[in-house]
Amino acid sequence: MMPNRRRLLIAPSILAADFSELGKQIVAVEKGGADLIHLDIMDGHFVPNISFGPSVVKTVHGLTRLPLDTHLMIDNPDFFLQEFQKAGTTYLTVHVEACRDLRRTISSIRELGMEPGVSLKPDTPLSSLDDILPEVVQVLVMSVHPGFGGQKFIPESVARIQTLRATISSRKLKALIEVDGGVDEENASALVVAGADILVAGTAIFRSKRLSSAVQALRESAVNK
Numbered sequence: 071m072m073p074n075r076r077r078l079l080i081a082p083s084i085l086a087a088d089f090s091e092l093g094k095q096i097v098a099v100e101k102g103g104a105d106l107i108h109l110d111i112m113d114g115h116f117v118p119n120i121s122f123g124p125s126v127v128k129t130v131h132g133l134t135r136l137p138l139d140t141h142l143m144i145d146n147p148d149f150f151l152q153e154f155q156k157a158g159t160t161y162l163t164v165h166v167e168a169c170r171d172l173r174r175t176i177s178s179i180r181e182l183g184m185e186p187g188v189s190l191k192p193d194t195p196l197s198s199l200d201d202i203l204p205e206v207v208q209v210l211v212m213s214v215h216p217g218f219g220g221q222k223f224i225p226e227s228v229a230r231i232q233t234l235r236a237t238i239s240s241r242k243l244k245a246l247i248e249v250d251g252g253v254d255e256e257n258a259s260a261l262v263v264a265g266a267d268i269l270v271a272g273t274a275i276f277r278s279k280r281l282s283s284a285v286q287a288l289r290e291s292a293v294n295k
Contacts, residue, residue: 078266080104081104081107081269082107083108083109083270105137109130111127111141116165127159137160137161139248140162142165143165147165148175151178151182186205187248188206190209192230209238211230214250214251216251221251227261235264247267249268253288254271254273254274259293262292
């Protein structure tokens with residue numbers, strides 16, 4: 071399981087990385103104190119973009135000892151769960167909108183030895199998570215419309231995180247809240263105050279000249295402001 075909920079976790083997203091320098095960049099974010107490596111899987115159907123698949127996840131697994139946090143933005147995720155397990159995924163997140171039987175999908179992820187998470191698009195009501203919250207280790211709140219990196223943060227996401235945190239706390243559940251989309255030094259503190267446990271950052275880290283310093287700066291801005 072993940073560490074104590076109130077220890078902030080930083081998960082650099084390699085969607086924004088320079089793949090010609092991927093090994094060096096992963097080493098750099100590790101040195102900066104990254105806790106996870108985040109991998110966004112897009113199929114061109116569920117979201118309007120294509121990223122990469124299990125082969126890249128396997129490559130990243132061979133480049134780091136950090137847990138791999140894989141986010142499936144794909145149709146029919148059930149067909150690919152085992153492939154991402156074989157590739158080295160530790161935490162596997164699927165979308166509530168993409169699963170015909172979400173409970174069965176989450177159960178399958180756990181049976182394969184991975185930790186299950188669930189995500190939802192910005193326009194999907196939080197109530198869609200009510201039945202599945204006890205079954206997952208994390209909820210990934212999208213703070214942009216999924217499909218492309220480098221988008222601007224949706225400000226209303228802060229209120230959604232606050233509401234979700236209140237729900238998780240009132241039900242005495244253990245699910246962590248992960249946030250992905252436009253996360254940077256300017257909004258990191260507000261996200262943590264609202265209840266976020268895991269900050270996913272792509273552009274804010276991989277577009278920096280010093281990746282290790284960017285990870286440290288994001289953490290400091292989140293906890294010190």
